[in-house]
Amino acid sequence: MSQTITNPFIVNGEIPDAYFCDRQEETTRLLEHIQNRRNVLLTSPRRMGKTGLIAHTFQKKEIQDVYYTFFVDILQTSSLRELTYAFGQQIFETLKPMSKKMTDLFLQTVRSISGALGFDPVTSMPTFNLSLGAIQNPEYTLEEIFRYINLADKPCLIAIDEFQQITRYGEKNIEALLRHHIQHSKNAIFIFAGSERHILDEMFNSYARPFYASTTPLSLEKIPQPTYSAFVNEHFREFGKEVKDEAIAYAYNLFGGNTYCIQRTFNQAFGKTPQGAICKLDDVLKAIDTILLELEHTYRLRLSMLTPSPKELLIAIAKEGAAEHLTSGAFIRKHHLSSTSSVQSAVKQLLAEDWITFHANDSGQRTYSLTDPFLTLWIRKYFG
Numbered sequence: 001m002s003q004t005i006t007n008p009f010i011v012n013g014e015i016p017d018a019y020f021c022d023r024q025e026e027t028t029r030l031l032e033h034i035q036n037r038r039n040v041l042l043t044s045p046r047r048m049g050k051t052g053l054i055a056h057t058f059q060k061k062e063i064q065d066v067y068y069t070f071f072v073d074i075l076q077t078s079s080l081r082e083l084t085y086a087f088g089q090q091i092f093e094t095l096k097p098m099s100k101k102m103t104d105l106f107l108q109t110v111r112s113i114s115g116a117l118g119f120d121p122v123t124s125m126p127t128f129n130l131s132l133g134a135i136q137n138p139e140y141t142l143e144e145i146f147r148y149i150n151l152a153d154k155p156c157l158i159a160i161d162e163f164q165q166i167t168r169y170g171e172k173n174i175e176a177l178l179r180h181h182i183q184h185s186k187n188a189i190f191i192f193a194g195s196e197r198h199i200l201d202e203m204f205n206s207y208a209r210p211f212y213a214s215t216t217p218l219s220l221e222k223i224p225q226p227t228y229s230a231f232v233n234e235h236f237r238e239f240g241k242e243v244k245d246e247a248i249a250y251a252y253n254l255f256g257g258n259t260y261c262i263q264r265t266f267n268q269a270f271g272k273t274p275q276g277a278i279c280k281l282d283d284v285l286k287a288i289d290t291i292l293l294e295l296e297h298t299y300r301l302r303l304s305m306l307t308p309s310p311k312e313l314l315i316a317i318a319k320e321g322a323a324e325h326l327t328s329g330a331f332i333r334k335h336h337l338s339s340t341s342s343v344q345s346a347v348k349q350l351l352a353e354d355w356i357t358f359h360a361n362d363s364g365q366r367t368y369s370l371t372d373p374f375l376t377l378w379i380r381k382y383f384g
Helices: 024-035 050-058 080-095 100-109 138-151 163-168 174-183 197-205 225-238 245-254 259-272 281-304 308-320 329-334 340-352 373-383
Strands: 040-043 068-073 156-161 188-194 216-219 356-360 366-370
Touching: 024 040, 024 050, 024 216, 040 050, 040 197, 050 068, 050 156, 050 188, 068 080, 080 100, 080 138, 080 174, 100 138, 138 174, 163 174, 163 188, 163 197, 188 197, 197 356, 225 245, 225 259, 245 259, 245 281, 259 281, 281 373, 308 340, 308 366, 308 373, 340 356, 366 373
Parallel strands: 040 188, 040 216, 068 156, 156 188
Antiparallel strands: 356 366
16 A cells, blocks of 8 residues: 555545554444445534544444445535536436436436536537526426436445535525435435534424424544554655654644544655654644645635624634624623623524534533634634
8 A cells, every 4th residue: 555655644525444543443343334225414623524534334234235325515505506506516427427227217317407518529428517597497407316316227326415404505495305315215225424513403302493303413533643643654664754742642632532633744744754754743833834834825815704803703712713692791801802792693693604613512612713723723823
């Protein structure tokens, strides 16, 4: 494997088993749920590895031999039309190189858009080059897509990432509509994944909501530090390098076990460590500074889109790291915020736009933090 992989701390694309850190128990449980035809609700904080876990599980031979697998990310969708487009495109593009029979069946079954599909002039194969406007009746097209899934010659395993996004659509019946189709899908198993646990908990645990008691929950927590430390040490040694334990511990604790941030940090630090050399704490600090510099333009652009009140609250939460009692007089005075009402409004906006998240203790007290730990560090660096 080391002949084809130049950096074992992979942050993009498929991760080979040898470079996938832990998650053995979660993989086993997810496989068990799939093989027993249970729909799954997979939750974790942002960038804690749920997408990687799904991809890792989908690569397993016992999955590949039995199922068609589809991964549909709907984070950027804002309507039923966009959801239908993303769903149809993912199914079509996944199956096209795998099965001409299933591609032809798609064209025959999803007739409301099949006439708008294009053709590759070289291969004469159909291509999914529709515009959103080609989907004139999204409810009907969605019904056709589910009909197609039920006609597939293999069971379908469908993961929908950031599923809480459907609660933000303008249409009011989306949950009931999707629940109806999913409930009648006899040839599919669904994984609903998301990072906004407070929304997903309400969707799947409230008796009044359509998805109530329809899934088996699976939650991802941070990988234990000893496990991650062993992983980092092993792969530095594999490539003839070393890494100090204090460097690993620093990155792990700084990011609170956030899988993506630690992985990206060691991707950078590994790349800058020559063969035969030792990666020290100072090298990790330099790696983090480099990443923040790379992200600076994006962060400045994103912050420029916020109005003053939510921006000021975001900066205040970043400075705290983990912030409680946001509407208290003490918090407002400490961070020079304008008023309780403006903070309340800003909290709603920042939560809705996924700038911040929270966890609640047994008494319901919320602790807020930014969803992106790198953004937290960048704000602290540039805003004191």
